[in-house]
Amino acid sequence: MASGTIQTSAPRGAGARISAALWRRPWVRAALLLTPPLAWFVFIYLASLGILLITAFWRINSFTTNIERVWNLGNFRTLLENATYRAIMLRTIGIAALVTVTDAVLALPFAYYMARVASRRAQTALFVAVLVPLWASYIARVYAWLLIFTHDGVLNWGLDKIGLGPVTLAYTNTAMWIVFSYLWLPFMILPVYAALERIPDSYLEASADLGARGGRTVAKVILPLALPGIVAGSIFTFSLTLGDFITPFLVGGTGSSFIGNVVYENVGVAGNIPFAAAFAIVPVVIMGLYLLGARRLGAFEAM
Amino acid sequence: MNDVQAPRAARAAVRLEGVRKRFGEVVAVDGVDLDVTEGEFFSILGPSGSGKTTCLRMIAGFEAPTEGRVWLGGQDVSGLPPYERDVNTVFQDYALFPHMTVGENVEYGLRVKKVPREERTKRMADALRMVRLEGFDRRKPVQLSGGQRQRVALARALVNRPKVLLLDEPLGALDLKLRQAMQIELKQIQQQVGLTFIYVTHDQEEALTMSDRLAVMNAGRVEQVGTPVEVYEQPATDFVAGFIGVSNLLERGGRHFTVRPEKIRMLGEGEAPEPGAHVEGGTVRDVVYVGMVTRYVVELDDGGELAVISQNFESAEQVLQAKGRLVRLAWRPDQTVTVRQQTEGQPDEEGVGA
Numbered sequence: 001m002a003s004g005t006i007q008t009s010a011p012r013g014a015g016a017r018i019s020a021a022l023w024r025r026p027w028v029r030a031a032l033l034l035t036p037p038l039a040w041f042v043f044i045y046l047a048s049l050g051i052l053l054i055t056a057f058w059r060i061n062s063f064t065t066n067i068e069r070v071w072n073l074g075n076f077r078t079l080l081e082n083a084t085y086r087a088i089m090l091r092t093i094g095i096a097a098l099v100t101v102t103d104a105v106l107a108l109p110f111a112y113y114m115a116r117v118a119s120r121r122a123q124t125a126l127f128v129a130v131l132v133p134l135w136a137s138y139i140a141r142v143y144a145w146l147l148i149f150t151h152d153g154v155l156n157w158g159l160d161k162i163g164l165g166p167v168t169l170a171y172t173n174t175a176m177w178i179v180f181s182y183l184w185l186p187f188m189i190l191p192v193y194a195a196l197e198r199i200p201d202s203y204l205e206a207s208a209d210l211g212a213r214g215g216r217t218v219a220k221v222i223l224p225l226a227l228p229g230i231v232a233g234s235i236f237t238f239s240l241t242l243g244d245f246i247t248p249f250l251v252g253g254t255g256s257s258f259i260g261n262v263v264y265e266n267v268g269v270a271g272n273i274p275f276a277a278a279f280a281i282v283p284v285v286i287m288g289l290y291l292l293g294a295r296r297l298g299a300f301e302a303m
Numbered sequence: 304m305n306d307v308q309a310p311r312a313a314r315a316a317v318r319l320e321g322v323r324k325r326f327g328e329v330v331a332v333d334g335v336d337l338d339v340t341e342g343e344f345f346s347i348l349g350p351s352g353s354g355k356t357t358c359l360r361m362i363a364g365f366e367a368p369t370e371g372r373v374w375l376g377g378q379d380v381s382g383l384p385p386y387e388r389d390v391n392t393v394f395q396d397y398a399l400f401p402h403m404t405v406g407e408n409v410e411y412g413l414r415v416k417k418v419p420r421e422e423r424t425k426r427m428a429d430a431l432r433m434v435r436l437e438g439f440d441r442r443k444p445v446q447l448s449g450g451q452r453q454r455v456a457l458a459r460a461l462v463n464r465p466k467v468l469l470l471d472e473p474l475g476a477l478d479l480k481l482r483q484a485m486q487i488e489l490k491q492i493q494q495q496v497g498l499t500f501i502y503v504t505h506d507q508e509e510a511l512t513m514s515d516r517l518a519v520m521n522a523g524r525v526e527q528v529g530t531p532v533e534v535y536e537q538p539a540t541d542f543v544a545g546f547i548g549v550s551n552l553l554e555r556g557g558r559h560f561t562v563r564p565e566k567i568r569m570l571g572e573g574e575a576p577e578p579g580a581h582v583e584g585g586t587v588r589d590v591v592y593v594g595m596v597t598r599y600v601v602e603l604d605d606g607g608e609l610a611v612i613s614q615n616f617e618s619a620e621q622v623l624q625a626k627g628r629l630v631r632l633a634w635r636p637d638q639t640v641t642v643r644q645q646t647e648g649q650p651d652e653e654g655v656g657a
Contacts, residue, residue: 202395202396202398203400205363205365205385205392206392206394208364208385208386209363209364209385209386209390209391210386210391210411210412211386212386213386220400220411221400225401225402
């Protein structure tokens with residue numbers, strides 16, 4: 001190479017030579033930077049997923065509860081044929097979807113206010129308000145809701161004061177829906193905020209200038225431009241709900257199991273790891289499909 | 304209230320009446336009166352911070368005047384939102400909707416007005432043809448060059464056939480060659496459609512070449528309104544004289560006046576001045592060779608400094624040796640213009656409403 005013949009007048013130290021050599025070979029730099037995280041990703045993350053996938057096609061001996069390394073589709077057949085498991089799957093996906101929609105509806109006006117209306121100070125205050133709950137323990141926050149929902153809790157006390165009868169919310173799907181929506185709302189607000197903040201004022205002015213009232217501007221300009229942010233947020237709200245098992249355990253009661261609860265029981269109590277693995281693959285597959293769809297909507301540019 | 308029409312407002316496409324605009328402590332527009340005649344190419348020229356863009360935004364309806372009234376074709380629109388005003392704007396950053404195609408952008412205003420699809424498509428195609436972007440309707444704005452985006456923005460505004468088209472420094476982001484080509488094109492389109500154009504710019508050459516009339520603004524006030532010739536030949540204030548061309552201000556016997564540098568003759572040795580011409584002696588302080596002409600800065604013996612522009616009849620060597628030489632300058636008294644000294648704002652001051 002011609003570059004190898006270039007001579008410099010001053011002698012240089014080893015550090016300078018290494019740095020110059022790296023500067024000439026960008027791929028070496030990239031390899032040095034990426035090897036540690038890539039190794040972590042491949043050996044810890046992907047490998048464990050691979051083992052999960054493989055285990056799902058094994059079975060246990062029902063007498064000894066030992067794992068038998070025999071390839072079969074029995075676990076998946078059980079998942080699809082057993083009505084209880086089908087109901088749990090549908091409940092998990094349904095509530096995850098409902099939580100996602102709820103958070104999107106709540107986050108849009110909130111993020112809009114934060115991004116485009118609020119003063120600098122108000123904006124900072126709102127940011128803190130959105131982020132502070134994330135510093136508190138997840139368990140504490142779920143229990144706090146339980147205190148609100150319980151029969152003689154804050155909610156019923158308040159309803160009683162204004163003459164509305166007591167409601168039974170604790171240990172219901174409704175309670176799960178509310179708690180999940182609360183828990184993951186910040187993860188929706190932030191990407192939607194990022195998307196809305198990037199819209200120049202002149203787009204909104206141009207829309208009004210061309211005769212559009214507020215409603216049309218929202219529908220035709222703001223929402224389409226906020227959509228990547230909403231999809232990005234929904235990846236968080238949907239996947240976090242899909243994989244959760246603590247909130248269903250604490251506020252969902254007996255008839256409100258999620259996929260995660262079944263996995264937990266099969267790993268711990270029943271000791272049926274192949275079945276747990278098979279069920280754990282369901283949310284992975286759903287999220288994979290979801291991400292493919294999200295990529296088509298340009299969500300990854302808004303994250 | 305609205306049916307009480309000011310008599311002059313009937314002829315005017317746009318009329319500003321004692322308009323003031325305050326942003327907190329800052330007064331961006333400080334009592335502006337303007338009449339823009341129908342079918343006119345009217346420019347508002349001024350440095351950044353002079354309030355020209357704020358004036359335009361009050362006509363469009365993006366800002367409400369703190370005081371005063373805005374009239375559009377005889378109707379008081381001061382309190383109306385932008386979507387109820389029959390004006391359209393070409394934005395400085397074009398503001399094309401990135402998620403829509405060029406065609407959808409151009410059709411946006413027609414869709415709002417519920418124009419039937421067939422007519423909509425036809426008018427969209429016509430508008431794109433007018434700005435020479437035929438067949439670009441399926442592209443996205445990101446796939447276009449700056450000049451093409453600018454023309455889409457123009458088509459998107461023109462397709463609505465507004466009473467008045469507002470242009471906010473629409474050529475500011477283009478390079479010089481493209482800008483000059485677009486200046487001609489804009490003027491042609493304006494004459495073709497016969498619309499009233501209000502054109503905001505800080506580029507004096509642009510304003511002079513394109514406008515039927517222009518208003519020169521400084522520090523929130525209008526300094527002068529007139530045709531390009533009037534504003535250039537008879538600047539009303541020292542600011543106008545300085546902002547349009549070179550200021551060349553002198554004071555002789557208590558009279559403040561300006562002489563344009565190209566109207567001053569640098570006399571050769573022994574050369575007699577024109578009869579009746581005013582002659583003063585001075586020293587050449589600076590020589591700038593600009594190719595076609597040379598610009599001299601001459602310090603006058605009686606005080607003051609004048610820029611003089613001469614065509615390069617002589618060789619470049621001789622021209623460049625002129626520095627430090629004693630010269631005589633001559634100009635005809637009828638080519639001096641008395642100006643008011645009233646402006647405190649600086650031409651390059653930055654501020655609100657740029």
